[in-house]
Every structure is written in C-alpha cells, then in structure tokens.
Amino acid sequence: xxxxxxxxxxxxxxxxxxxxxxxxxxxxxxxxxxxxxxxxxxxxxxxxxxxxxxxxxxxxxxxxxxxxxxxxxxxxxxxxxxxxxxxxxxxxxxxxxxxxxxxxxxxxxxxxxxxx
Amino acid sequence: xxxxxxxxxxxxxxxxxxxxxxxxxxxxxxxxxxxxxxxxxxxxxxxxxxxxxxxxxxxxxxxxxxxxxxxxxxxxxxxxxxxxxxxxxxxxxxxxxxxxxxxxxxxxxxxx
Numbered sequence: 185x186x187x188x189x190x191x192x193x194x195x196x197x198x199x200x201x202x203x204x205x206x207x208x209x210x211x212x213x214x215x216x217x218x219x220x221x222x223x224x225x226x227x228x229x230x231x232x233x234x235x236x237x238x239x240x241x242x243x244x245x246x247x248x249x250x251x252x253x254x255x256x257x258x259x260x261x262x263x264x265x266x267x268x269x270x271x272x273x274x275x276x277x278x279x280x281x282x283x284x285x286x287x288x289x290x291x292x293x294x295x296x297x298x299x300x
Numbered sequence: 301x302x303x304x305x306x307x308x309x310x311x312x313x314x315x316x317x318x319x320x321x322x323x324x325x326x327x328x329x330x331x332x333x334x335x336x337x338x339x340x341x342x343x344x345x346x347x348x349x350x351x352x353x354x355x356x357x358x359x360x361x362x363x364x365x366x367x368x369x370x371x372x373x374x375x376x377x378x379x380x381x382x383x384x385x386x387x388x389x390x391x392x393x394x395x396x397x398x399x400x401x402x403x404x405x406x407x408x409x410x411x412x
Contacts, residue, residue, distance in 0.1 A: 186343065186345065188343070190343075224309075224404060225404060226304070226389075226401070226402045226403060226404050226405075227344075227389065227402040229399050229400075232399065240399065274343050274344070276343075288346065289346070289400065290346075291336075291343030291344045291345070292343050293341065293342050293343045294343050
C-alpha cells in the first residue's frame with residue numbers, strides 16, 4: 185500500500201451519466217494530483233492542488249471537474265464524458281508542489297474508467 | 301516545455317540477464333529524474349531517482365546513470381528476475397514549480 189487510496193477501482197458509465205472518482209491520502213501530504221493514463225501515451229497531468237487550492241489545470245475539458253475539500257481528499261467529478269475519455273485515472277500526492285518535495289509523488293492504484 | 305522520450309517501448313530479457321532502458325529530455329534546466337515501476341493493477345511506484353549533481357546512483361540491482369551534456373539518463377537492472385516484469389516510466393522536472401513530465405513507458409518482460 186502506498187498510502188493513497190482510490191475508489192472505485194473500476195467504473196463503467198454512459199455518456200450521459202454523472203459519476204465521481206475519489207482519492208484519499210494518509211501520508212500527511214499537502215499536494216494532490218490527477219493524472220490520465222492511456223495506452224501507449226505518457227502520463228498526462230490533469231490537475232494539481234496544493235493546500236486545497238488548484239495550482240494547475242492542464243487544459244482539461246470542463247466535463248472533468250475536480251474538487252479538493254481538504255489536503256487529504258481529492259475528487260474528480262465526471263459529466264457527459266466521451267468514449268475517448270476511457271482510461272486509467274491516477275491520483276498522486278506529494279509533500280508539496282515546489283522544491284525537492286514536489287517530486288516525490290506517491291500514486292494510488294487508479295480507477296479504470298470505461299465510457300460507453 | 302519539457303519533452304521526454306523513452307526507449308524501447310517493449311523489452312524482453314532472459315532471467316538473470318541485464319536490462320537497460322534509456323530516456324532523453326529536452327529542457328537543460330531539468331535537474332530531477334525519477335524512475336517509476338508500474339505492476340499490473342497498481343499505480344506507478346518510485347524505485348529510484350537521481351539529481352543533476354551526480355552522474356550515477358545505485359540501489360542493489362538497480363542503477364541509474366545521467367549524462368547532463370547529452371541530456372539522457374538510463375535505468376539499469378542487473379540479474380533480472382520474473383518479478384521485475386512491469387512497465388517502467390522515466391520522468392524529468394526542474395525542482396521549482398514545473399510538473400513531472402513522463403516518458404511513454406517500457407514494458408519489461410523477464411522470461412524464466
């Protein structure tokens with residue numbers, strides 16, 4: 185266990201559904217991240233939160249809506265997704281978003297999302 | 301921005317042989333280079349990292365080398381074992397506010 189827990193592990197949804205992915209970290213970190221992992225592509229950074237404040241939105245479509253109520257929890261709300269959004273969504277945390285501590289990222293196991 | 305290229309995309313080795321995975325980066329300001337291992341059904345796990353002030357770092361059967369002039373770094377796994385089979389990702393960043401940029405990954409298969 186890495187100390188980063190993601191639920192659900194698998195999710196199948198239709199294009200008109202609304203669903204949410206959840207991430208929780210038990211490491212006392214202050215920064216949390218959402219990544220998208222698609223086959224044969226590099227990990228794509230989606231959002232970064234530091235002390236509950238969003239510090240980066242990597243040109244992600246508005247059908248993905250993040251929420252960070254506190255430093256330990258991160259959500260990704262999904263609405264009217266497209267089939268090409270099917271991927272593994274990974275959450276990560278790090279002690280901070282700057283300096284050496286930023287780079288020590290711990291990943292959860294991911295949510296495998298399939299959009300039909 | 302930073303761009304990281306990783307090769308090969310797949311690699312098969314016999315158990316006990318060595319495996320080498322190579323990455324190149326584009327931004328000369330990058331100074332931190334981690335390697336992650338992702339096993340089936342799990343998220344990436346940091347296995348070793350190197351900072352630009354050193355040229356080589358070793359941890360048991362795993363070593364990483366860095367050539368700042370050529371802007372490339374490599375992962376070396378010696379005496380490979382079946383449990384080394386996984387997807388390996390390299391990444392690069394500058395320890396400021398820039399995010400980690402990952403390579404596309406290398407699927408390593410160790411054949412018993």
